[in-house]
Amino acid sequence: MTKLHPLLAVAVAAALSFFFLSCGAAAADTVADSCEAIRDFVDVSFCASRLRSVPGAAAADRHGHLLMAADLAAASGASARDAAAALARRVAGDDQAARLREDALEACGMLYGAASVPALRLMRGYAAARSWAAARALLPLTGQAGIGCDAALGGSPAATAGGGEMAAANREFDQLSTMATALLNKLLGSPERATSTTMAASTLMLSFLLASAAAVCAGAAGVTNTTVLDTVCSFLGGYYVTPELCTSVLCHDPSSPCRAARDGPAVAALAARLAAANVTAARDSVAAAAAAAASTPDAETKAGLRACLQLYTGAAAALEWAAGSVAAGRLAGAREVLQAAQYVSAGCDGMVAGEAMPKENGGFDTMVIVAHAVVASLSTAY
Numbered sequence: 001m002t003k004l005h006p007l008l009a010v011a012v013a014a015a016l017s018f019f020f021l022s023c024g025a026a027a028a029d030t031v032a033d034s035c036e037a038i039r040d041f042v043d044v045s046f047c048a049s050r051l052r053s054v055p056g057a058a059a060a061d062r063h064g065h066l067l068m069a070a071d072l073a074a075a076s077g078a079s080a081r082d083a084a085a086a087l088a089r090r091v092a093g094d095d096q097a098a099r100l101r102e103d104a105l106e107a108c109g110m111l112y113g114a115a116s117v118p119a120l121r122l123m124r125g126y127a128a129a130r131s132w133a134a135a136r137a138l139l140p141l142t143g144q145a146g147i148g149c150d151a152a153l154g155g156s157p158a159a160t161a162g163g164g165e166m167a168a169a170n171r172e173f174d175q176l177s178t179m180a181t182a183l184l185n186k187l188l189g190s191p192e193r194a195t196s197t198t199m200a201a202s203t204l205m206l207s208f209l210l211a212s213a214a215a216v217c218a219g220a221a222g223v224t225n226t227t228v229l230d231t232v233c234s235f236l237g238g239y240y241v242t243p244e245l246c247t248s249v250l251c252h253d254p255s256s257p258c259r260a261a262r263d264g265p266a267v268a269a270l271a272a273r274l275a276a277a278n279v280t281a282a283r284d285s286v287a288a289a290a291a292a293a294a295s296t297p298d299a300e301t302k303a304g305l306r307a308c309l310q311l312y313t314g315a316a317a318a319l320e321w322a323a324g325s326v327a328a329g330r331l332a333g334a335r336e337v338l339q340a341a342q343y344v345s346a347g348c349d350g351m352v353a354g355e356a357m358p359k360e361n362g363g364f365d366t367m368v369i370v371a372h373a374v375v376a377s378l379s380t381a382y
Contacts, residue, residue, distance in 0.1 A: 031057050034065040038182035047179055063127075066183040070124035073176035074117055077145055080169040081112035084149070087165065100332075103325055107333025108149035108166060110321055112173075114314030115340040116145035119347065120177065122307050123184075126351070132188055134304065137350020139181050141311075141343040146174035148336035227259040232267045232374060239373035249370040250274065264378045265329060272326035272334060275371035276319040278364050279341065283312035285358035286348070293356065304351035308361075311344045319368075331379035338372035 035047035051057045054068045088105035091098060119141035126135035149170050233246030250271060251258040261267045290305035319341060322334035345365035348357060 029058075030060060030062075031065065034062050034183065037062070037186050038179065041182040042175060042179050046175055050176065050179070062183060062187055063130075066180060066187060067124055067128055069176060069180040069183055070120055070127065073142070073173065073180050074120040074124065076169070076173045076176050077112045077117040077120060080145065080149070080166070080173050081109050081117065083169050084108035084112065084166060099328075100330060103330045103333050104152040105166070106321065107152040107325075107336055108145070108170075110318040110333075110337050111145040111148045111152075111340055114318040115337075115343075116142055116173075116177065118310055118314055119343075120180070122310070122347075122351075123180070127184060131300075132184075134351045135184060136188070138347045139184065141340065141347050143174065143177040143181060144336075144340035144343065146170040146177065148340055152333040152336045154332075228261050228263055229259050229267050229270075232264055232377070236370075236373040236377055239369070239376065241370055241373040245366075246370050246374070249367055250374075265326075268331065268375050268378045269323075269327045271371040271374040272319070272323040272338070275338065275341070275368050276316075276323040278360075278367040279312065279316045279319045279344075282358070282360040282364040283309065283316045285360040286312050289356065289358050298356075301352060301356045304348075304353075305356065307351050308348035308357070311347055315341045315344045326375060331375055335372065335375045335379045338368060338375055341368045342372060344368075 031048050031051045032044075035042070035044045035051065038047065050072055051065055051068055054072070057065065057068060060068065084105045088102050088109065091101040091105065093099070093102070119138045123135045123138040123142055126132075126138070147170075149166060153166060229247065229250060230243070233241075233243045233250070236243070236246055247258075250256075250267070258270060261270055286305060286309045290302070290309050293302050293305055296302065318337045322337040325331070325334040342365070345361050345368075348361050
């Protein structure tokens with residue numbers, strides 16, 4: 001029997017090992033594994049077909065699939081943004097129904113172009129660098145466009161003029177953004193996030209109940225001179241906004257004629273106008289902070305402030321548009337734009353830690369929550 005040279009035997013053994021390992025790797029279906037892991041959130045066949053459309057998906061791990069899903073969602077959102085803009089031009093007209101259709105579709109474009117698509121691209125960058133806290137902080141903003149666009153279209157006659165086309169685009173985007181969210185949470189595990197969210201909601205509810213009790217006591221003590229603004233502010237409990245918070249935010253400037261608002265739409269216009277002014281101030285503060293940080297060696301803070309500025313730049317344009325729509329009596333689209341803007345502050349907090357973030361970021365958070373509550377509460381009443 002012929003004996004192999006020891007070196008040759010080692011080489012043969014190595015080759016056989018590589019062969020069997022390669023066969024095992026080829027047999028493993030990583031796409032199916034990733035999609036099966038998130039089957040509670042996304043249709044498995046949809047997930048697999050979309051991931052397999054990306055070159056290299058078969059050899060990628062779950063982290064790679066997350067990045068691919070984020071890219072797919074961002075591309076889908078950009079297409080939906082362009083579709084909304086084209087449809088808005090197509091349905092434009094001078095009558096009220098046409099203006100409502102155009103307004104709803106413009107809101108869709110804002111939600112995609114100024115909120116979810118930039119947030120997805122930023123989230124993808126942070127996830128690629130495994131900066132998980134920052135990536136996760138952006139998740140609430142990444143999925144707002146599809147949901148918000150559907151809601152805006154539902155509040156206008158747009159369903160009969162382009163709404164069906166947008167519904168399909170929204171559905172595709174929703175599924176892809178949900179894929180990215182689910183894969184990120186599956187990589188990290190979500191119990192901590194769920195617990196913190198529950199605790200935050202409980203804190204908000206407790207604050208609301210205490211403040212409501214204080215308001216009842218004040219009413220029993222004989223507080224009078226109720227204005228339209230007071231009446232609107234008293235019906236925002238479903239949004240966890242107390243009457244005291246609402247009036248203090250809307251009447252922050254003592255010289256403001258806030259209590260002279262003649263009706264609910266005038267209060268909504270005031271709230272939207274203040275939100276637009278507030279987001280502009282926050283954007284300018286973040287821009288100043290980013291410029292000041294340019295000469296520091298802290299690369300993470302510099303990158304975070306630049307990313308935050310990108311979110312605020314988009315939000316400023318969107319809320320200026322929303323203020324104009326509310327002033328014209330068109331609330332449905334503006335309501336959804338304000339809803340999405342609520343997540344900008346938290347996204348920036350996740351990307352920039354501590355005192356590096358200007359205090360105006362927190363101030364905008366409060367302002368936009370109140371403004372959204374006011375507009376949302378009135379969007380079905382007028």
